[in-house]
Amino acid sequence: MKNYPIYGKENIDPAALEQMETAMGLPITVTGALMPDAHVGYGLPIGGVLATRPDTVIPYAVGVDIACRMCMSIFDMPKDAVENHASELQSLLMKHTHFGIGSTTNVHHDTSLFDRPEWDAVRVVRDLKDKAWRQLGTSGSGNHFVEWGVVTISEGAFDTLPAGEYVALLSHSGSRGFGGSIAETYSKIAMEHTELPDQSRHLAWLDLHSEAGQEYWLAMNLAGDYASANHHEIHNKISGAMNLQPIVMVENHHNFAWQERLFDGTEVLVHRKGATPAGAGVLGIIPGSMTDPGFIVRGKGNSASVNSAAHGAGRLMSRAAARKAVDRQEWERLLFDRRVTVIGSDVDEAPMVYKDITSVMSAQTHLVEVLGTFQPKIVRMADPRERPED
Numbered sequence: 001m002k003n004y005p006i007y008g009k010e011n012i013d014p015a016a017l018e019q020m021e022t023a024m025g026l027p028i029t030v031t032g033a034l035m036p037d038a039h040v041g042y043g044l045p046i047g048g049v050l051a052t053r054p055d056t057v058i059p060y061a062v063g064v065d066i067a068c069r070m071c072m073s074i075f076d077m078p079k080d081a082v083e084n085h086a087s088e089l090q091s092l093l094m095k096h097t098h099f100g101i102g103s104t105t106n107v108h109h110d111t112s113l114f115d116r117p118e119w120d121a122v123r124v125v126r127d128l129k130d131k132a133w134r135q136l137g138t139s140g141s142g143n144h145f146v147e148w149g150v151v152t153i154s155e156g157a158f159d160t161l162p163a164g165e166y167v168a169l170l171s172h173s174g175s176r177g178f179g180g181s182i183a184e185t186y187s188k189i190a191m192e193h194t195e196l197p198d199q200s201r202h203l204a205w206l207d208l209h210s211e212a213g214q215e216y217w218l219a220m221n222l223a224g225d226y227a228s229a230n231h232h233e234i235h236n237k238i239s240g241a242m243n244l245q246p247i248v249m250v251e252n253h254h255n256f257a258w259q260e261r262l263f264d265g266t267e268v269l270v271h272r273k274g275a276t277p278a279g280a281g282v283l284g285i286i287p288g289s290m291t292d293p294g295f296i297v298r299g300k301g302n303s304a305s306v307n308s309a310a311h312g313a314g315r316l317m318s319r320a321a322a323r324k325a326v327d328r329q330e331w332e333r334l335l336f337d338r339r340v341t342v343i344g345s346d347v348d349e350a351p352m353v354y355k356d357i358t359s360v361m362s363a364q365t366h367l368v369e370v371l372g373t374f375q376p377k378i379v380r381m382a383d384p385r386e387r388p389e390d
Contacts, residue, residue, distance in 0.1 A: 002029060005304050008036025008363030011314075011355055016045040022200045023061070028052045030268050033305045035275050036363035037314025037355060043202030046274035046315075049308040054259060054267040055209055057216060059187040060202045061271035063255035065140065066179035067224035068274075070172055070254070070285035070311075071231035072151070072296070072374065073239060073246035077167035079150040082377045083339075089148045090341065090378055096237040097139060097146045099344060099382035101177070104134040109236045111136065113229045118222045122215045124185050125222065132178040132226060137233030139173035142388030143312075143349060146171045146234060147379040151296070157371035161248050169238060169246075170294065170374055171231050172287060174255065175223035182223055186216040208269075224256055250296055252276055252284040254311040263303035270306055278302070278309040278368050286368075287312050288357035290349065290379045291338040295361060297368035309367040313357040319348040319388060326350045340376055346384030 002024050006012065016038045023044050024032050030051045038047030043060035050061050082089065098105050111133070119129045139146060151168040153161055175182075187204070189212045194204035206213035231251060239245055257271045276284040280301030286309065287294035301307055317325060326347040334351060335342055347353075361370070 002031060004032045004034065006034045007305070007367070008360060011036060011359060012038045013040065015040045016047070019043070019045040020048050023048060023050050023203055026052070026200065026203055028056045028205060030266065031262065031306060033308060035308065035310040036360045037274070037310040037312050039315045041273060043200075044271065044273045047310060048273050049275045049306045050271045051260075051262065051268040051306055052205070052271065054269050055207060056205045057208055057213060057257050057269055058203055058205045058271060059183055059190055059216060060204075061273055062183070062220060062257050063273045064180055064183045065174035065255055066183055066220055067227035067253045068172070068174035068255040069227045069231060069251060070170070070287065071235060071251040072249065072285055073169045073235045074151055074153075074161065074248040075167050075169070075239070075244055076247050077244070079165040079167060081167050082148055082150055086341070086378060090343070092238050092241055093146055093148070093343065093378065093380045096241065097234055097380055098137070099139050099144070099380070100141055101387060103138040105137050106134070108136055109233050109240070110229070113225060116222070118218055122218055124182065124215065125219050128178050128181055132176070135176040135178070137230055137237070138176060139171065139230070139234070139382070140176060141382035144173040145290070145379055145381045147290075147376045149374050149376040149378075151372055151374045153372040154370070157296070158248055168374055169235060170285070170287065170376070171234055173227070173230060175227040176230065178226060179223040182216070182219045186212060186219070220257065224253055227253070250283050250285055260307070262306070272308055274311045275308045276311045277307065278305065279307040282307075284309065284368070286310055286361070287374075289313055289351040289354045290342055290345070290376055291334055291340050291351045292354070292357045294374040294376070295370050296372040296374065298371055299368055300366065302367045305367050309364050310360050313354040313360055315353060316355055317353050322348040322350065322353040326352055341378045343380040344383050345379070345381035348388070349381060
């Protein structure tokens with residue numbers, strides 16, 4: 001098995017380490033890294049970064065929610081607006097966001113993405129086009145959210161944004177049912193065509209020169225653009241309703257595969273499953289929890305981490321364990337003490353089921369530079385009765 005760096009190993013459960021070791025032992029693996037927010041996933045752990053031969057892609061190493069994404073709009077509004085105009089900001093979330101596995105909307109800001117020929121190039125994609133149209137501008141369940149908060153920008157972080165405190169809108173979701181169906185379809189094909197032991201069967205890959213591999217690559221990239229369009233729909237609708245355009249927008253994928261070169265020029269396909277791209281100068285967002293801060297970061301281009309960083313705090317316990325362990329009154333007291341309003345969600349997303357975000361950030365100071373912090377104040381998530389899809 002090839003050597004690879006593990007960041008924040010003391011806070012990573014053994015099962016996730018075992019999954020990463022299995023992935024590193026694949027014959028197509030070139031290199032990899034494990035981020036400090038890592039926890040168990042299907043095949044590759046969440047927080048796993050895997051660079052494979054450039055002609056191979058592993059659908060489950062991309063993830064079920066293809067192109068799950070962060071997006072932040074920073075507005076020229078005083079931070080006090082979050083409390084002084086809380087009811088208005090909450091109303092904007094209620095009117096312009098839609099959550100849940102089956103959520104749809106028939107009000108769209110920009111549907112130009114659907115004019116692209118890729119929607120008709122592959123039968124699987126073509127069959128999902130109408131569903132994708134209906135879900136444009138919606139968010140999923142589980143850990144997906146749209147929230148208002150206060151962002152604190154450091155001196156010199158942005159040329160167009162002086163240091164100070166502002167109101168910001170932050171969203172987290174992916175490619176909805178479209179991406180999920182693509183992942184399910186091509187993961188099944190990969191497992192049918194790649195014979196692997198039981199412990200690594202979810203790491204089955206597709207040859208990018210094959211018909212299925214080319215179809216998946218087209219669909220994955222379209223899902224990436226679709227995920228971005230979902231966020232832009234939400235942000236544009238809300239900013240339009242306020243008649244106020246953001247002065248800065250920051251966004252990034254964290255469930256995707258990229259064609260890249262390693263520091264020595266080797267061509268690879270980099271899978272980042274729950275990991276943030278952190279190449280030199282690349283901007284990204286690493287959220288905390290509904291009460292803990294998130295971070296705007298700039299990548300340092302660390303070659304050992306395959307130009308990657310964590311994508312969040314990372315779970316400490318499963319949802320089933322959280323429902324047994326978390327005291328609802330304790331969660332509600334924490335929200336009250338932190339002056340955070342939560343619409344939807346349940347104890348399986350309570351802050352105490354996540355790792356300490358400050359420890360996660362401390363484990364990757366040589367991977368990213370922090371440009372600003374975001375403190376959530378008004379959080380909207382899916383109804384607690386919704387099945388999680390993150």
